[in-house]
Amino acid sequence: MDIVVGAPVSRARHGTMRPDFVLVGSVTALAALGLLMIFSASIDSVTQLGIGSSPDAQRQLVFILIGAGVFTATSLLEERPMRLVAPITYLAVMVLLLLVLTPIGTEVRGAQRWLQLGSFQLQPSELAKPALILSLAALLGSDPDEQLPWRRIVQTIAVMLPLAALVAIQPDLGTTIVFLFIAPLLLFMAGASLRQLGGILLVGAAGLLVAMQAGLFAFKDYQIARLTAFLDPAADQLTLNYNQLQSKLTIGSGGLLGKGLFEGDQTNLSFVPHQTTDFIFTAVGEQLGFLGAAIVIGLFAVIVWRLLMIAATANSRFGRLYAAGAAGLVAFHVFVNIGMTVGMLPVTGLPLPFMSQGGSSFIAMMAVIGLAHSFRIHRSPVPGERRLL
C-alpha cells in the first residue's frame, strides 16, 4: 500500500472535506436516545419532586453539546499536530491520574476516581482512553513497514502499563481491562505475528501472577465477590447480585416490542440501581424491547463499521492504527457493558458509550471518534481505495 503523507491536506482545507454522515448520524442517534433514556429513568423521582424536568438529563444535554464541540474540534485536527500532541496528552493524563490518588481526588463508594472541578467531577481514567490509543498509534505508526520489532512491543507495553497500573490502584477494574485489551489489539494491527502475540499473553499472565504474589496488585474483596457472584447468580440474590438480577428482569420484562416509553414499571419504580449510568441499557430493554435493544446494538455496529472503514482507508499507518484502536475501544465497551446488563459478564463498571450518563465518559468517547473521524476528513481521495479490503 502506498502511503502519501500530507499530500492532499491543502485540498481538504478547500472544501473537499468529507464528513462521515453515517458515523455522525449514528452517534447523534445514540446520544439522543441515551438522553431520552436518562430522562425516563429519572422521571419518577422527578414527578415526585414536582419538578418539570430531570436535572440528570439537563446535565447530560450540556455534556452532549460539549461533546459535539469536542467531536468537531478533534475532527478538524490534522495528523501532524495530532502526533505532536500525543506524548503531551499522555503526560497530562498521567499527571491527572496521579492527582486523583492524592487527597485532591474524590472517593465514592471506596473507589478514588474523580477530581472535583466546581460542580463537575472529572474522571481522568476516561480521558486516558483516547490518550492511550493516540500515544500507542503514534509510537507504532512511526515504523515504516509491517514488520514489528520486539523493541516496539516492549515500548508499547511500557507506555500502557503505567496508565493501567494507576487506574488499577483507584481501583477501576473495568478501565484497567480496557487498557489490557487495547494494547494487544493495536500490536495486532501494527503487524505483530501470532508468535509475538502469544508471547505477550504468556508474559502478561506470568507478570500478573508475580505482581499478585509480590503484593503489588490484588483484587479487592468486592471485585472477587462480584466475579464469584456472577458465577453463581442464584446465591445472595438480594445483596451482591441484586443489581444484575434486576437488570436481567428489567430487560427481560420488555419483551419483543417493549412496554413503551415511560411505561416501564421497573424503570419508573427505580428497581435498577445506577440505571442512568452503567445500566442505561436496561431502560432501553424494558421500554423499547428487543427491537429497540437490537437497533441500539445495530447503531453501535454501524459506528464500529465506520471506524474500521476509516482504518481501512486511512492514508497513514498512524491513522489506520488509531481508527482501529478507536473501533476496538467502542466495540469492547459495548460488549462488556451490555454483556454485564444481560447477565453474561460480571459487573465491572464500564459505561455504555454515548448513552450512559456522565460527562467525562461522553466527552472522551466523542474525542476518541472525533480524532478517528479526522483521518477521514483529511484523507486524500485515492482512486481505488476500496481495493484495500
Next chain:
Amino acid sequence: MRPGYRILALGVLFVALFSVLTLRLWYLQVTEAATLDQQAENQRVRLVTSPAPRGEIVDRNGVKLAGSRVSLSVVVDRELINEDAEDGVIQRLAGLLDMSAIEVRARFNEARAGSLGSISNDVDPGDALYLVDHSEDFPGVRVEAVAVRTYPEGELGAHVIGYIGRPSDQDLETPGVEGADLVGKFGVERSYDVWLRGTPGTTKYRVNAQSEILSVVGEEPPRAGGTVQTTTDSELQRVLEQALAEGLALARSSQEPWPGACISESPPEQCAIRASGVVIDPRDGSIIAMASVPSFDPSIFVGGLTQDEWSVLQSQGALNNFAIQGNYAPASTFKVVAYSLALEESIYPQAEEDTVPLQNHTDDYFCSGRLEFQFQDDSQQVFHDWTSAGHGNVDLHEALAASCDLYFWELALRVWRGRGDEFDEDALQRWAEQLGFGSATGIDLPFEQVGLVPDRDWFEATQRETPGRVRAEGTWSGGDVMNLIIGQGALTSTPLQLANAYAALVNGGTLWQPRVVSRVINADGETIFENPAKPLRKLGLNAATITLLRRDLSLAVNSGSGTARSAFADSRVRSLIGGKTGTAEVIKGDSNTEDVDTAWFVGVAPIDDPEFVVAIVVERGGSGGRIAAPTARKVLEKALGLEPGPLVAGEDAD
C-alpha cells in the same frame, strides 16, 4: 498478513461479539420474557393479609356461647419499613405504648413476612388516634380493629365449646393457617375450626424498590367465619354443671377416710376428684348437655396462658372432657347389655339347685348374697353380691331393678358353659360392640376415647405384649366373662358411649352417631354446612324387649327394691323416670389403700317415650345410688320442666 486482512479479522471478531449479545437479548426478551416479566411483577406487588373475624358459637336456642368483640390493636408490616428506619419506629412505639424497646423489638421479630405482626392489643383509643395522626413517624405501623374472642357464658359448656390458641406445627400444615393466627385447640372450636376461621382479607399494594406503597392494586375484605350452632341447651347445660359440682361436693362432704377430710385444702387421694355427664336426645343422638367438672373458662386462653396456669389446670384434669375422654368401668349400668341380650336370645341362668336353666325371663332365681364357684382344679372361690343379704327370688326384671349380681354371673356362666355349642364365646362382647362399646361414637368433638371391650383375643394379645398386665397368670376364663357382665374387669366405657348405648336400647333400637353441632350458618342466615343426625345401625330389637327394658328401668327408680329408689323417693316426676345405677369397684394394686368406688347413674325420661338419656359419673364418688342418682335426678327434673332443688344423698346402692 496484510493490514486489510487484520482489519477484516477485527471486523469478524466484533460481528461475533455483537451477535452473541443479540442472541442473549433474544433469549431474555423473547424466550424467557414471560417468566422474567412475572418475576419482575411479583417483586412490585406486596400482599398483606388481615385476619377474618372468627365465627360465633351459639346453642340450639341461639344463646351466644362464643363470640368476638372489637379491640384496637397496633400491628406492623415490616416489609413496609426501611431497615434503617426500624430502630426509630421501635423507639417511638415503645414510648407511646408504655412498652420497653426490647419488648417491641421482640414483637417486630415475630412478625412474619407478608402478614401483619401484632405489637399491642387492646390499645387505648387515645394512643391509637395519635398513631393515626402521626402515621409519617410510624411507617408500616397501623391501628387495626381486631376481633378478640369472648365467651359470654364463662365456664358454661367449656368442654364442648373448647378454646383457641397459637397453631402447633401440625396445625400449620392446614391450608390457610398462618403462624400469627389463633386456631381451635379443643372442643367445637377445634372440630369446626375450618368453618369458624373465615377467610382472611388480602390487600395488594404496588410498591417501588424502596418498598414504599404507591397504590392499592386490589383489596379483598376478610370474610367472617360462619356461626356454628350446637345441639346443646344452655339452660340444661347450666343445671348439669351445677348438679355435677354439687354431686362432687356431696361425695366429698361425707367421704372417708375421715369426716371432712375431702373438703380440706389438700384432699387425700381417696376423695372424689371429678364428675362428668352427658345428656343425649335418644331420638337422634343430639347432645343436649355435656360437662366435665372441674372445668375452666375458655377466655383465659385468649391472651395466652402462662406455663404455671396451664400446669394447674392440667393437673386437675380440668382441660379434659371426661364425658368423652374418661375411660371408666361402667359397672352395673352395663347390665342392660346382658339384659337385652338375654331377652333377645332367650339366655337365662341355671338355677342354683339343679343344672336345668331357667326357661323364661319371669322364672325365679334365688339371688343369695354369695356365689360359690367351683373351678376345674377343684379350687373354690366365693363371689359376693353388692349386698350380702341378697335379693331373694328374682326374675330377670327384678335382677336388673335390684341389680342382683348373682343372676348376671349365672347368665355369664351359662354363656361360658355353652360356648362353642349353644352360644358364641364372645356373644356378650359382640352385642356390646353392636351397642357402640369399644369403638368411637364418632361425635364431632376431638380426642374422643373409645373404651375397651375385652375378649379372649384381646386378653391373649395383651398378655403376650406385657405378660402379667391383666393377670399374673392363667388364660381367659369364665371369671372374665362374669366380670364383664357386671361391667367390671378390663371393660371400660366413656359416659357418652354408655349414654348412647342406652339411647339405642330405649329409642326402639337405633344407634345414632352423637353430634354437638347441627349446622353452620353464614352472615345471611343461610345454612352453609349441615350436620344431620346420622343413624349408625339398627339393632333389630324386639318390641317386647324395648317395652320390658323401659319398665324395668322405671322399676329401678320407682319400685321398693330399686337401687335408685331412695334418690328419687320424693321426686314429683319419678314415675316418668327410669334408670340404672352403677358402682364400679376400682381395684388398686396397693392393698393398704381402701378402694374408692366410681358412682354411675344412667337415667331415661320420659320413660314411655324417651327424650332424654342422662349419664352421670362421679369418679371416686362412692355408690351410684347415693351420689350419682341424685345428681342425675336434678338434671332429669330440669329436663322435665321442674326447677330442681339442692342435691340430697340417696342410700348406698349398687
